Amino acid sequence: MNYSLNQELVRNEEGFFSSIKELASEVRKRDDFVVIFHHDADGSASGAIAIKALEREGKKVSWLCLKQLYKENIPQIKELGENYLFVDFGSGQLDYLVEDFGEDFFVLDHHQPVLIDGVMPKAKWQVNPLLFGINGGTEISGSGVTFFFALALNENNFDLSVLGIVGALGDMQDSNSECSLIGLNRKILNIGVEHKLIDVKKDLRLYGRVSRPLVSFLTFSTSPTLPGLTASEDNVKAFLTQLGIPLKDPFTEKWLTYNDLPFEKQRELTSALLVLLLENNTPEWKIKELIGEVYTFRKENSSSPLYDGKEFATMLNACSRNKHSKVALSVCMGDRNEGYSKAIALMDAHRENLRRGIEFVKQKGVEEKKSFYFFDAGNAIDESIVGVIAGMLYGSVIQENKPIIALAHNTDGSIKASGRGTSDLVRRGLNIGGALKEISQVVEGVEGGGHKIAAGMKIPLEELDNVLSLLEEKFIEQLGL
Numbered sequence: 100m101n102y103s104l105n106q107e108l109v110r111n112e113e114g115f116f117s118s119i120k121e122l123a124s125e126v127r128k129r130d131d132f133v134v135i136f137h138h139d140a141d142g143s144a145s146g147a148i149a150i151k152a153l154e155r156e157g158k159k160v161s162w163l164c165l166k167q168l169y170k171e172n173i174p175q176i177k178e179l180g181e182n183y184l185f186v187d188f189g190s191g192q193l194d195y196l197v198e199d200f201g202e203d204f205f206v207l208d209h210h211q212p213v214l215i216d217g218v219m220p221k222a223k224w225q226v227n228p229l230l231f232g233i234n235g236g237t238e239i240s241g242s243g244v245t246f247f248f249a250l251a252l253n254e255n256n257f258d259l260s261v262l263g264i265v266g267a268l269g270d271m272q273d274s275n276s277e278c279s280l281i282g283l284n285r286k287i288l289n290i291g292v293e294h295k296l297i298d299v300k301k302d303l304r305l306y307g308r309v310s311r312p313l314v315s316f317l318t319f320s321t322s323p324t325l326p327g328l329t330a331s332e333d334n335v336k337a338f339l340t341q342l343g344i345p346l347k348d349p350f351t352e353k354w355l356t357y358n359d360l361p362f363e364k365q366r367e368l369t370s371a372l373l374v375l376l377l378e379n380n381t382p383e384w385k386i387k388e389l390i391g392e393v394y395t396f397r398k399e400n401s402s403s404p405l406y407d408g409k410e411f412a413t414m415l416n417a418c419s420r421n422k423h424s425k426v427a428l429s430v431c432m433g434d435r436n437e438g439y440s441k442a443i444a445l446m447d448a449h450r451e452n453l454r455r456g457i458e459f460v461k462q463k464g465v466e467e468k469k470s471f472y473f474f475d476a477g478n479a480i481d482e483s484i485v486g487v488i489a490g491m492l493y494g495s496v497i498q499e500n501k502p503i504i505a506l507a508h509n510t511d512g513s514i515k516a517s518g519r520g521t522s523d524l525v526r527r528g529l530n531i532g533g534a535l536k537e538i539s540q541v542v543e544g545v546e547g548g549g550h551k552i553a554a555g556m557k558i559p560l561e562e563l564d565n566v567l568s569l570l571e572e573k574f575i576e577q578l579g580l
């Protein structure tokens with residue numbers, strides 16, 4: 100196939116599925132596989148699907164999880180086995196994969212393929228929805244492609260649909276106006292529903308419905324942020340008490356979750372949240388984020404985070420963020436003992452770090468500059484979460500009128516700056532990633548970039564003041580202040 104730049108492809112689902120079949124029948128002929136997968140939630144789920152499907156065919160399988168697939172990783176990959184299956188990445192690295200492996204490697208991916216002089220390098224065994232006019236950003240993830248591959252290997256692999264959904268949610272493929280999974284993800288969902296593995300319903304979509312005690316459920320809510328409640332535990336307690344919602348079960352003393360509440364109380368809480376958002380003039384599209392489809396897995400314990408698709412994905416991300424991709428994989432592979440406890444512990448630690456970080460910022464206070472809010476956490480907050488914390492301050496500690504820049508000091512003396520904005524600011528012209536990229540091009544030693552709404556950069560200490568004043572200028576320009 101000749102895939103080139105800006106190509107408008109006619110949607111061809113049939114072609115997509117028949118190329119998966121071809122790839123599967125080639126895989127069937129071989130043995131001794133190395134599955135190489137990306138380290139995020141979608142990647143881990145993809146890896147687990149591939150490993151399980153191959154093992155079920157009686158193949159010998161080893162695996163390697165990577166944060167990014169570089170050319171330097173290839174010797175290590177070659178040592179592990181004879182046949183190579185890349186999942187949730189590979190298309191973007193075709194140039195050096197072809198260079199090293201010739202035709203002899205397999206790719207199941209949904210990212211943009213690399214183009215050399217506008218043309219994609221020829222890869223014999225690559226399946227990517229983008230090559231068939233299917234949107235790989237919104238309607239199928241790496242796990243989804245890998246799931247259809249597993250199904251092509253053996254139709255009894257339908258149980259892996261659960262992981263296909265987890266991966267899609269990990270890649271936030273349900274963030275459309277309906278807040279639901281669409282396209283080929285819907286197909287996967289239907290397979291899971293048919294086999295009584297997955298349930299779908301409309302409900303409050305806030306993260307932690309199933310596993311978080313009510314207080315932290317609301318305190319840590321970020322999509323959307325709840326004015327006055329997010330990052331403010333005392334307000335949350337008062338809010339719930341006012342609604343007559345108990346925080347604990349009176350008999351067992353167990354902290355209650357949203358899922359534990361009787362239906363009427365769930366209703367009351369949902370409408371109280373809607374009223375809160377309306378009273379605070381939250382834009383309608385943002386209010387819509389509050390309610391949407393939720394996906395639960397029947398085979399999981401109903402009080403486990405793995406019961407809810409989004410929480411499952413978040414758990415995997417918490418593992419990989421802490422460099423425990425092995426734990427993430429074992430949970431995907433079905434470990435509900437040691438690996439699972441470790442994953443729970445990582446997630447609890449993450450939440451505790453967020454809670455402490457928020458407390459720290461509240462005590463220290465946030466500075467207000469002309470075009471952004473600012474705090475320097477020193478080494479009190481880890482650089483991997485300082486941006487998340489900055490984003491959580493909207494609606495309680497800071498207003499939504501400016502972006503926020505947060506600093507954390509690395510042990511090597513450099514500084515990590517994380518910027519966060521709101522979708523509303525992006526609509527008004529904010530592009531944090533763009534600003535950081537431009538600054539990194541003019542200031543020596545600065546590396547940075549990212550998305551419009553969230554981005555990060557590394558700054559040498561001696562350039563800090565310079566960078567901050569450049570940021571001031573850029574944001575004034577972008578927001579027309």
Ligand SMILES: [Mn+2]
Nearest residue numbers: 141187241270
């Ligand atoms: Mn992915």
